[in-house]
Amino acid sequence: MDTIYPSLVHIVGEGYASFRREELFTYSKDLGTSEPKWPDYVAAPKTAEQVAEILKLANREKVPVVPLGGGMSLAGLALPLKGGIALDLKRMDRIIEVNEKGRYAVVEAGVSHGKLTAYLHNQHPHLMHSEPGAPPAATIGGNLAIHGQGDLAHPYGFNTDMINGMEIVLPTGEICKFGSCAVGAGWFTLHPLPDVGLFLGWNGATGIITKVSLRLFPYKKFREMEIFVVEDENLIPEILYELTHLGLTEDLVAFSSAIPPFSDRLHHVSINVTGDSEAEIELKRRLIFEVKLAKYIESGVGGIAAVSQAIQRPQVSKSADWKKGGGFEYVGSIMPVSAYPECYRRGAEISTRHHIPYTILGRVIGCGHAMMFSWSYAFNRADEKTVRHAREALHETDNIVMDLGGVIWKPAVFGQELLLAKMDVNTLSLMKKIKLLLDPNNIMNPGNWEVD
Ligand SMILES: Cc1cc2nc3c(=O)[nH]c(=O)nc-3n(C[C@H](O)[C@H](O)[C@H](O)COP(=O)(O)OP(=O)(O)OC[C@H]3O[C@@H](n4cnc5c(N)ncnc54)[C@H](O)[C@@H]3O)c2cc1C
Numbered sequence: 001m002d003t004i005y006p007s008l009v010h011i012v013g014e015g016y017a018s019f020r021r022e023e024l025f026t027y028s029k030d031l032g033t034s035e036p037k038w039p040d041y042v043a044a045p046k047t048a049e050q051v052a053e054i055l056k057l058a059n060r061e062k063v064p065v066v067p068l069g070g071g072m073s074l075a076g077l078a079l080p081l082k083g084g085i086a087l088d089l090k091r092m093d094r095i096i097e098v099n100e101k102g103r104y105a106v107v108e109a110g111v112s113h114g115k116l117t118a119y120l121h122n123q124h125p126h127l128m129h130s131e132p133g134a135p136p137a138a139t140i141g142g143n144l145a146i147h148g149q150g151d152l153a154h155p156y157g158f159n160t161d162m163i164n165g166m167e168i169v170l171p172t173g174e175i176c177k178f179g180s181c182a183v184g185a186g187w188f189t190l191h192p193l194p195d196v197g198l199f200l201g202w203n204g205a206t207g208i209i210t211k212v213s214l215r216l217f218p219y220k221k222f223r224e225m226e227i228f229v230v231e232d233e234n235l236i237p238e239i240l241y242e243l244t245h246l247g248l249t250e251d252l253v254a255f256s257s258a259i260p261p262f263s264d265r266l267h268h269v270s271i272n273v274t275g276d277s278e279a280e281i282e283l284k285r286r287l288i289f290e291v292k293l294a295k296y297i298e299s300g301v302g303g304i305a306a307v308s309q310a311i312q313r314p315q316v317s318k319s320a321d322w323k324k325g326g327g328f329e330y331v332g333s334i335m336p337v338s339a340y341p342e343c344y345r346r347g348a349e350i351s352t353r354h355h356i357p358y359t360i361l362g363r364v365i366g367c368g369h370a371m372m373f374s375w376s377y378a379f380n381r382a383d384e385k386t387v388r389h390a391r392e393a394l395h396e397t398d399n400i401v402m403d404l405g406g407v408i409w410k411p412a413v414f415g416q417e418l419l420l421a422k423m424d425v426n427t428l429s430l431m432k433k434i435k436l437l438l439d440p441n442n443i444m445n446p447g448n449w450e451v452d
Helices: 004-012 021-028 048-061 113-123 140-145 233-246 278-292 294-298 316-321 337-353 384-403 413-422 425-438
Strands: 041-043 065-068 085-088 095-099 104-108 163-169 175-179 208-215 222-230 251-257 267-275 302-305 328-335 359-365 370-378 407-409
Touching: 004 041, 004 048, 021 041, 021 085, 048 065, 048 085, 048 163, 048 175, 048 208, 065 140, 095 113, 104 113, 113 140, 140 208, 222 233, 222 278, 233 251, 233 267, 233 278, 233 337, 251 337, 267 278, 278 294, 294 302, 316 328, 316 359, 316 370, 328 337, 328 384, 337 359, 337 370, 337 384, 370 384, 384 407, 384 413, 407 413
Parallel strands: 041 085, 065 085
Antiparallel strands: 095 104, 104 208, 163 175, 163 208, 222 267, 222 302, 251 267, 251 359, 328 370, 328 407, 359 370
C-alpha cells in the first residue's frame, strides 16, 4: 500500500491519484443494482505511456486494475470487484484528428460520445458517428470494450464494426497498434493485416484501449422521425423485414412500454428518415408508408402515431424514475429480429410480476441481421425491496435470453457465468489461453469474464 500510492503519484502527478475514502467513494458505485465495491486507489492517467507504467507497477505488486470510462455501462462492469486501482480514463480526452474526406476520427479512448458529437456538429457538420443512447458522458473506449451500438446500427452494425485502428496497452505494459496505423500508414483501415484483435467485448480484461480511429458517416441535414403503431406484436418482425429490405431508414427501433398508459400494449416502430433535401425526405416517406407499410394501414392493423413528446422513442433513461427515487438497470441482448414477440411477452410478464412498469425496446442492427433487445427495470434507490425486485427481474431476464437462444449483451457477472457455462468447450479453452497469455498475473478487471 505504501509503495503503490507514491508510485502512482510519480506516474500521473500530484492530484491525479488518491487512496482517500471520500475520493474512492464515487468509484465504489455504479448506477445499477450492484452492491458497492471499493477500490484501494484511483489514478487518472493522461497518456498511454502513463497507462503502461501503471500496468507494469500493477504486475510487480500483483494488484488489480479496473479501467473506467464514463461508468455508464451499469451491470457493475467497471466496479473493482476485487479492489485494486480504479483507472479513470476520462483525462485521455483528446480528439486528435478528423479526416473529413477519409471519414474517420482518431480519438483518445476517454473522449465522451457527447464531446465527439458536439465537436463534429461544430467543426464538421457533414459528419457524424454512431452515438449510443447512453448519457453523453459515456466514453468511446468504454463503449467499444462492451461491443456497444448506436444510432447508426442500422445499417452499419455494432460500433465495434466501425473501427479503423486501435492503440492498446497490453496488461504487461506494451503499447500496441492495430490496423494500418501499425505500419505507419495512417489510421484509415483496420484490415487487411492478420487479425490479432483480442480486446473488444472483454470489458478491459485483456488490455486497455487508449486510442481509436472511428469511422464517420454522412450527417444529413434534413431529418424526420415517424412512429408506426400496431397492436399485434407478431407483426413487428415482418414490418422490420420490409423496412430493412427497402433500406431507406437511418435508425429503426421497435418498442413498447407501460407508461404513458395510452401506449401500453401497443408496439411502436420509430422510423428515422434523413436526406439532403425536403424532397428526398418526402420521397422516402412515400416509399415507406405508401408502398411498404400500405397493406397494414389499409387493412386497419397499423397506423402512424402523431409524434408528441410523450410517445417519442423512449430514451431508456426516462424509465429510471418510474418507481420514483431514480434508478434503473437493463438487460441487453443480441437476438434475431424474429424473437421480438416472445421477448415482449416474457419481459412484460416479468415486469408485471415484480410490480415494475415494463419498457421493452429493440434496435435493429445491420440489415435486420440482429436486434439489440433491452428490458429495463426501474427501482427506487431508497427502497431496498424495489432494488431486490429489479435484481431478481434482471436475473430472470438473463435466463430468458439464454432460453430464447440469444446472447446476453454487456452481461453482469451473473450473465457472464450463464454464457461461459454454455460456451463451446474449445472456445472457452481458447479464451483461457488468451487471458493467460496476455494477462499472466490476472490483474485486469478480475471477476469480469473470469475464465480461469
Ligand atoms: C440510459 C442509458 C442508455 C444506454 N444506451 C446505450 C445504447 O444505446 N448503446 C450502447 O451501446 N450502450 C448504451 N448504454 C450502456 C453504456 O452506457 C454505453 O455502452 C457506454 O458507452 C459505456 O461507456 P462508458 O464509458 O460509460 O463505459 P464504462 O461503464 O466506464 O466501462 C464499460 C466497461 O469497459 C471497461 N472499460 C472502460 N474503458 C475502457 C478502455 N478504454 N479500455 C478497456 N476497457 C475499458 C470497463 O472496465 C467496463 O468493464 C446505455 C446506458 C444508459 C445508462
